[in-house]
Amino acid sequence: MPSVLPIGAPAPLDGSLPVQVIEGATSRTFSLYVHIPFCAVRCGYCDFNTYTATELGGGASQDAYAATAVSEVEFAARAMDAAGLPSRTLSTVFFGGGTPTLLPAGDLARILAAAVEQWGIADGAEVTTEANPDSVTPESLQVLAEAGFTRVSFGMQSAVPHVLKVLDRTHTPSRVPLVVQWARDAGLSVSLDLIYGTPGESMDDWRRSLETALSYNPDHISAYALIVEEGTKLAAQIRRGEVPGIDDDDHAAKYELADELISAAGLTWYEVSNWSRTPEQACRHNLAYWQGGDWWGIGPGAHSHIGGVRWWNVKHPTAYASRLAAGHSPAAGRETLDAGTRAMERIMLEVRLGSGLDVDALDKVGRHAMAGLIAEGLVEPAAAFRGKLVLTLKGRLLADAVVRRVLPD
Amino acid sequence: MSPMARTAPVPAATDPAIIRNFCIIAHIDHGKSTLADRMLQFTGVVQARDMKAQYLDRMDIERERGITIKSQAVRMPWEVDNTAYALNMIDTPGHVDFTYEVSRSLAACEGAVLLVDAAQGIEAQTLANLYLAMENDLTIIPVLNKIDLPAAQPEKYAEELANLIGGDPDEVMRVSGKTGIGVESLLDRIVRDIPAPVGQADAPARAMIFDSVYDTYRGVVTYVRVVDGHLSPRERIQMMSTKASHELLEIGVSSPEPVPTKGLGVGEVGYLITGVKDVRQSKVGDTVTNQAKPASESLGGYQDPKPMVFSGLYPLDGTDYPNLREALDKLKLNDAALVYEPETSAALGFGFRVGFLGLLHLEIVRERLEREFNLDLISTAPNVVYEVTLEDKSVRTVTNPSEFPSGKINEVREPMVAATILAPNEFVGAIMELCQGRRGQMRGMDYLSEDRVEMRYWIPLAEIVFDFFDQLKSKTRGYASLDWKAEGEQVADLVKVDILLQGEQVDAFSAITHRDKAYAYGVMMTSKLRELIPRQQFEVPIQAAIGSRIIARENIRAIRKDVLAKCYGGDITRKRKLLEKQKEGKKRMKMVGRVEVPQEAFIAALTTDDSSKDKAKK
Numbered sequence A: 001m002p003s004v005l006p007i008g009a010p011a012p013l014d015g016s017l018p019v020q021v022i023e024g025a026t027s028r029t030f031s032l033y034v035h036i037p038f039c040a041v042r043c044g045y046c047d048f049n050t051y052t053a054t055e056l057g058g059g060a061s062q063d064a065y066a067a068t069a070v071s072e073v074e075f076a077a078r079a080m081d082a083a084g085l086p087s088r089t090l091s092t093v094f095f096g097g098g099t100p101t102l103l104p105a106g107d108l109a110r111i112l113a114a115a116v117e118q119w120g121i122a123d124g125a126e127v128t129t130e131a132n133p134d135s136v137t138p139e140s141l142q143v144l145a146e147a148g149f150t151r152v153s154f155g156m157q158s159a160v161p162h163v164l165k166v167l168d169r170t171h172t173p174s175r176v177p178l179v180v181q182w183a184r185d186a187g188l189s190v191s192l193d194l195i196y197g198t199p200g201e202s203m204d205d206w207r208r209s210l211e212t213a214l215s216y217n218p219d220h221i222s223a224y225a226l227i228v229e230e231g232t233k234l235a236a237q238i239r240r241g242e243v244p245g246i247d248d249d250d251h252a253a254k255y256e257l258a259d260e261l262i263s264a265a266g267l268t269w270y271e272v273s274n275w276s277r278t279p280e281q282a283c284r285h286n287l288a289y290w291q292g293g294d295w296w297g298i299g300p301g302a303h304s305h306i307g308g309v310r311w312w313n314v315k316h317p318t319a320y321a322s323r324l325a326a327g328h329s330p331a332a333g334r335e336t337l338d339a340g341t342r343a344m345e346r347i348m349l350e351v352r353l354g355s356g357l358d359v360d361a362l363d364k365v366g367r368h369a370m371a372g373l374i375a376e377g378l379v380e381p382a383a384a385f386r387g388k389l390v391l392t393l394k395g396r397l398l399a400d401a402v403v404r405r406v407l408p409d
Numbered sequence B: 001m002s003p004m005a006r007t008a009p010v011p012a013a014t015d016p017a018i019i020r021n022f023c024i025i026a027h028i029d030h031g032k033s034t035l036a037d038r039m040l041q042f043t044g045v046v047q048a049r050d051m052k053a054q055y056l057d058r059m060d061i062e063r064e065r066g067i068t069i070k071s072q073a074v075r076m077p078w079e080v081d082n083t084a085y086a087l088n089m090i091d092t093p094g095h096v097d098f099t100y101e102v103s104r105s106l107a108a109c110e111g112a113v114l115l116v117d118a119a120q121g122i123e124a125q126t127l128a129n130l131y132l133a134m135e136n137d138l139t140i141i142p143v144l145n146k147i148d149l150p151a152a153q154p155e156k157y158a159e160e161l162a163n164l165i166g167g168d169p170d171e172v173m174r175v176s177g178k179t180g181i182g183v184e185s186l187l188d189r190i191v192r193d194i195p196a197p198v199g200q201a202d203a204p205a206r207a208m209i210f211d212s213v214y215d216t217y218r219g220v221v222t223y224v225r226v227v228d229g230h231l232s233p234r235e236r237i238q239m240m241s242t243k244a245s246h247e248l249l250e251i252g253v254s255s256p257e258p259v260p261t262k263g264l265g266v267g268e269v270g271y272l273i274t275g276v277k278d279v280r281q282s283k284v285g286d287t288v289t290n291q292a293k294p295a296s297e298s299l300g301g302y303q304d305p306k307p308m309v310f311s312g313l314y315p316l317d318g319t320d321y322p323n324l325r326e327a328l329d330k331l332k333l334n335d336a337a338l339v340y341e342p343e344t345s346a347a348l349g350f351g352f353r354v355g356f357l358g359l360l361h362l363e364i365v366r367e368r369l370e371r372e373f374n375l376d377l378i379s380t381a382p383n384v385v386y387e388v389t390l391e392d393k394s395v396r397t398v399t400n401p402s403e404f405p406s407g408k409i410n411e412v413r414e415p416m417v418a419a420t421i422l423a424p425n426e427f428v429g430a431i432m433e434l435c436q437g438r439r440g441q442m443r444g445m446d447y448l449s450e451d452r453v454e455m456r457y458w459i460p461l462a463e464i465v466f467d468f469f470d471q472l473k474s475k476t477r478g479y480a481s482l483d484w485k486a487e488g489e490q491v492a493d494l495v496k497v498d499i500l501l502q503g504e505q506v507d508a509f510s511a512i513t514h515r516d517k518a519y520a521y522g523v524m525m526t527s528k529l530r531e532l533i534p535r536q537q538f539e540v541p542i543q544a545a546i547g548s549r550i551i552a553r554e555n556i557r558a559i560r561k562d563v564l565a566k567c568y569g570g571d572i573t574r575k576r577k578l579l580e581k582q583k584e585g586k587k588r589m590k591m592v593g594r595v596e597v598p599q600e601a602f603i604a605a606l607t608t609d610d611s612s613k614d615k616a617k618k
């Protein structure tokens, strides 16, 4: 989760939710996100809400973290009951970070077990954890699988040492095939995260990363363009001219190469930055974000959404823990979306999906724009005739421009 | 030395013999307003505790920039030899753009204090304003100011001044507006040397309008100098040029706050309020008379100043057009020099072509419109007026480059100015080089003293009005001063350079330049625009052309990527806010054909790099 929090209305300390969240709840899935705000080192490009031991100034909170997270799970269950929400089993759970696997596997298992105890878990539920290649062992992965995890997403980022170096990654490339194999042995489905467009990365470097990643036969790949976030070390390095800046044309060419090679390996795009081997192996947790599902986000800086109400927790682990210790909601702010905003968010999110957006979700302006978008090769004509707005390859690269054009004025 | 007057002469009943009307004139920053401060203080019209520096510079813009833009008249009592006199003092602006303000003020006076900075000596506007005062037959009192400065050279400059106006260096007074030294003697001298006004008390009233200001609360406030007869409250007055008549609701003097009086008599300076809301009904230069007993002949007003520089002013938000019109109408009330007419631009929509006295005037008008009327404006690149003769001998006046005829042209005439430059003689070479590069013709050169020269040039207005002054300053380490006035015109090889975006001409960027400089303009503008216009989904060629001939070209490559491809997790709020911001940005785009041009690009492309802000400060 990016670490700059939005500005919203204050959130009530008792965690109470407005009545509107009940409406249509039975038809929405319920998911859980668990944020683990710790990393061994801070990567220069990363602005996620995460802390190294030195940044925290004392390791104690890392040991106590699982217990704190469990207390928010219990708080969540009470708040949802109090709001009159129907009881729904967990359809997906996602442990993200930070580096979740920096905590002992048992801690993650304990948090998951607490959640299952509160809500129950659906048959065939997807339970993912993010992991850095150097923070797992065969044993830890085994523990996770036994605890109910079904999927692991490794931050591979690149197969090229000089690229990994610019990214401040600590793992060696040769570790990735090992951890993939261990995860498989434990029965986990495997996803790999890649980053393209790192300063100094050539087209050949990127091709090598893609080919290497694909040679491990992942079930899923996420390929993200490197974003230079304000306030990061990378941003400062670029500003001072120590490393070259980012070039959009380079990003575009690398995205095209990614789509070409990943598709050729038998995976299909289902979101601008995500490809899966089969539709079932698409990350259902992320799809829930994009398709308006309900989820509770556990942890500092975590975001939640239930029935058109979005809120986010305080950022710092210490502040977060003390809120919960006092029996208060850790929410820092929230917003209640009106119908227009919900319609806008739906367009913004679903346009990016392989399944596309229902053209019916567009107003007159949006539908009017469709013809032009088809003519410019940004939208698939065949899908449009079936009533869906689905982006072409060129359209995916210009997705934000497409969204701006189909939104109401 | 005189004490502060014990009793001030009562307006409306003041014998002209005890009235003295004078203005303070000088080069910019030589200390007119500061000297005025001391006079206000010593005559007791402003109490010490209410005093602030440059008291009469009241507009925010004047205070911020530390310059005077509008003249201010104040009535002050002063006693000499046991007689209380009424002094009407007018503080004037020093910047060349506002010379017309000075000439209006001069017409209301019998004398002028010619102020010269004792550390700087005579400068170009010293000469220009002195010349205007002599034309008006005013009595001149030469004064050296800032004698408190360690760098002051009173001996040297007294000599220089005496040489200039004739007379003895000992007659040049020495004061400091800052410390107040010499100011009381100066007031005495004013009483002694400046003639009292003369007029016929029993003749039909005639008063000259020398300023007319719109005030939100009081409507139009008209400043007059009574020449003959008498004006009283509640009488019906008539404007001699329009014959329009109004009831005098209030009449009074500025001291410096408005003080209503029983009227104004011969030689007095004061203000009138009639409830009129439109300044045009109370025109500067017009003569006010009594409707029942009108004068037969008007006083003969001033000529309206001629605008020198034109620019298109457009509201950023098209719906502000009526507000811009209203704002211009209001400013016009206070600014006779402002002329405008509606125009439309394909790129910028509805706006006005506005004429200005110079770049500082442009900048100040624009700033006042934005600030006092809450408008966001784009102004197009300023240009001068051209006379274009077509092959059929018909003549067209072009104030907007996009109206430059495209057909067969016989000749183009451009306005010329007589420029006077004063500088230490070591810079003569550099100045000559600069002026030659600007197509100037040298008319003469004189030594004012051993080491100061006056150089005179005949030079195209278009060449000096933009960045010339900055260049002059930088080439002379700040020592040169410049004055100019319009003088004639010349035939020149001028062409219109158009800027095209994707083949579509952008009228707001067209410029008329000398053929030799067309290429430089084309290259500058196309490369500037390439930086400023964001990439579009298609390639956008930017061209500069003279007629159909392309002289410069740049290219904006098509954008290939416009998507945030990063893992945002559940923070959808942040993503939406970003989108909302982009959407807002899109609304501020102007369409040129299919090309979306951000308003900021127009503003940046049309902003000249020189800043006349610095110009105002010497």
Ligand SMILES: Nc1nc2c(ncn2[C@@H]2O[C@H](COP(=O)(O)OP(=O)(O)OP(=O)(O)O)[C@@H](O)[C@H]2O)c(=O)[nH]1
Residues within 6 Å of the ligand: B026, B027, B028, B029, B030, B031, B032, B033, B034, B035, B054, B066, B067, B068, B069, B092, B093, B094, B095, B145, B146, B147, B148, B149, B175, B176, B177, B178, B179
């Ligand atoms: N040391 C010193 N500084 C002075 C004196 N008189 C004016 N100044 C300074 O000179 C600067 C210009 O003074 P102003 O009174 O604004 O000059 P001005 O002639 O009214 O300027 P414009 O109205 O813009 O033409 C200010 O910084 C004053 O403080 C003086 O007698 N001694």
Ligand SMILES: C[S@@+](CC[C@H](N)C(=O)[O-])C[C@H]1O[C@@H](n2cnc3c(N)ncnc32)[C@H](O)[C@@H]1O
Residues within 6 Å of the ligand: A001, A045, A046, A047, A048, A096, A097, A098, A099, A100, A130, A131, A132, A154, A155, A156, A157, A193, A194, A195, A224, A225, A226, A227, A228, A229, B565, B566, B567
């Ligand atoms: C929440 S991060 C954490 C996962 C894990 N700690 C790791 O780094 O492997 C998930 C993914 O976001 C991507 N990411 C992080 N910062 C990014 C940035 N500035 N630009 C693009 N992708 C970024 C990386 O690919 C990373 O694997």
Ligand code: SF4
Residues within 6 Å of the ligand: A038, A039, A040, A041, A042, A043, A046, A047, A048, A050, A097, A098, A099, A132, A155
């Ligand atoms: S390991 Fe992952 S979460 Fe941690 S700093 Fe690096 S990219 Fe960010």
Ligand SMILES: [Mg+2]
Residues within 6 Å of the ligand: B032, B033, B034, B057, B067, B068, B091, B092, B093, B094
């Ligand atoms: Mg002044």
